[in-house]
Amino acid sequence: MSYFVDVHYESINKYGEELCGDKVEIVRTPDSVIVVLADGLGSGVKANILATLTSKIIGTMLKEGATVEQSVETIAHTLPICNVRKLAYSTFTILQIFRNGEAYLVEFDNPSVIFIRNDKVLEIPFEFRNINGKDVRESHLSIGIDDTITIISDGVVHAGVGISLNLGWRWNNVAEYMQRIASKGENARDMSKELMEACKCLYMDRPGDDATVVVVKISPHIEVDLMSGPPVSPTDDRNMVEQFMASSGKKVVCGGTTAQIVGRELKRPVETSTEYMDPSIPPIAYIEGIDLVTEGVLTLTKTVEILRQFSTEDCGEMNKDMLSGKDGATRLAKILIDECTHLRLFIGRAINPAHQNPNLPIDLSIKLKLLEELIVYMKKMGKTVEKHYY
Incomplete structure (x- = not known):
């Protein structure tokens, strides 16, 4: 069973x-x-x-x-x-x-x-x-x-x-x-x-x-597949997308570049919403066959903050309505908390040059670190996590 x-x-x-x-x-x-x-x-x-x-x-x-x-x-x-x-x-x-x-x-x-x-x-x-x-x-x-x-x-x-x-x-x-x-x-x-x-x-x-x-x-047992970051070698784009789509879980894509890769390999348009549900969180996008498409670092940062609160012992003090938001970060957090028992991550290790700008906050320089934090809090909540790097 x-x-x-x-x-x-x-x-x-x-x-x-x-x-x-x-x-x-x-x-x-x-x-x-x-x-x-x-x-x-x-x-x-x-x-x-x-x-x-x-x-x-x-x-x-x-x-x-x-x-x-x-x-x-x-x-x-x-x-x-x-x-x-x-x-x-x-x-x-x-x-x-x-x-x-x-x-x-x-x-x-x-x-x-x-x-x-x-x-x-x-x-x-x-x-x-x-x-x-x-x-x-x-x-x-x-x-x-x-x-x-x-x-x-x-x-x-x-x-x-x-x-x-x-x-x-x-x-x-x-x-x-x-x-x-x-x-x-x-x-x-x-x-x-x-x-x-x-x-x-x-x-x-x-x-x-x-x-x-x-x-x-x-x-x-409920699976969620999350893809974030382009692979180190562009020649692995197709392989990464094929493996991501071959698994049976709900599909989530995090990152603008990642979304473009998925759209190109699936030959499906990426349609970006112009509606800001939260001024601090970039709007979501849409790809046919993908359940949720979000921006990368800013969205993951907020999602990790929500997961951190839910995975701590004092989460009883939290407002149940905090997962009712419609922005990308809250939607992703709700999927990971309420609609996931097994998370399968497809992680590209290529570094986005924009994230290395020394004038940007340090939080923007480490998408991989954010994903590792996300894994820690998912495991604290008892979820099973599987990682695939490209």
Whole structure:
């Protein structure tokens, strides 16, 4: 099965605390995707330390091939003891999804995950195991396209306690709400944001506990092919365009010279728009059979800025509408963020003389560097990137 594991999380701190006592670790390996949500005892700095250690240790050890037993034992011997409660305590949920479509789930004292398939909440069969004195729930399941697994900390099911709801939101209510969200067909980012916004409303923006939502959606494999820059040797123009067009993904061309090469080799006109959607971004162009044609360096610079924000942990503060712009950079960013799981780059290494003008800003001199930055942020978002140089 060819699929992409789309993962996004949102957290809110307990009211008055600067640090969150929940921590999420996402590790992608060649064979699997590992997601760990840890909830440290209490709140604030101590809870943050406990949760960070727990999530980092489990994620790193599983990545290196250790067993869950070894990971839990290491946690038990590593976590600092709380002077007040005399406990070294952090609850956790571990989800590991393998390339063959199988998944392994371990839960210790966190609310049960919410598993949705075909817009229905399904019960996950589990067995109890005792690992180093801890009774954990262990499950094995098979996943399919459009399955959604939501991992939550107890701050979610406690939302609204004594404020808007007498007994909190309760797991069944959260599951029903998530079921409605999942039926919209949104991506993991939008689903997690929507669920967290509901939490904030129930807490009336004064959370009584740290709360975290992790949404894992199994999405279809979607390819995007991006061509930018002329090849070092003009004799490679045809070969580069042929390989670019032969692949199956959505087609994007970045750069005026690159667009002229594509148009010439395909024997199709390049029609440049005269409409500036954003004064700082050059207008797009059109080539029959190409999904998006943009200018090069200025557009890539803005696109990389957007990707940088989306790939950082504080992206929850971003405005969802920032991808609604019609300029070339925003359109490209939206394709890469929302409509791409596998990016295939066709990169020409010829240097544009205009970019070497010492009177121009340094940002204009390095298209290759911009593309390398773009690759870094795409990988941070979990996308697969393939590069071809000419």
